[in-house]
Amino acid sequence: MSDPNPCLDCGLCCVHFRVSFYWGEADDGPEGFVPAGMTEKLGHHLRCMKGTNQTPRRCSALAGQPGERVACTIYENRPTPCREFPSHLEDGMPNPKCDELRAANGLRALFPLAPSLCAA
Ligand code: SF4
Ligand code: SF4
Structure with a gap:
């Protein structure tokens, strides 16, 4: 049986992309929520998650070992790009990028949609 949450x-994705976002999402701004100490400045209007603007890349908020067991330590306060990158079937559709990243790192493909769930 598969893990219900493949993430x-x-x-x-947390060790592959530069995670950049509008600076106001950081919690040292009036309406921010992302822990500012886990971000770094990226130009005048942007910040990124620490660790994602370098190689090797790894978001400072990621705990665990990628490909084995991981967790986002700021899940409730993660920035917009993380919220907008859907995990497999989260929005009812597969995210092909997940399987691309997984294949490139030797992980099994995620389970495809059952035919009955595919749009006609
Ligand atoms: S690449 Fe896809 S499956 Fe893997 S952690 Fe990111 S969203 Fe989840
Ligand atoms: S904030 Fe969380 S979800 Fe976003 S890249 Fe970092 S560990 Fe991954």
């Missing part, structure tokens, strides 16, 4: 043994 928990993956985390590859």
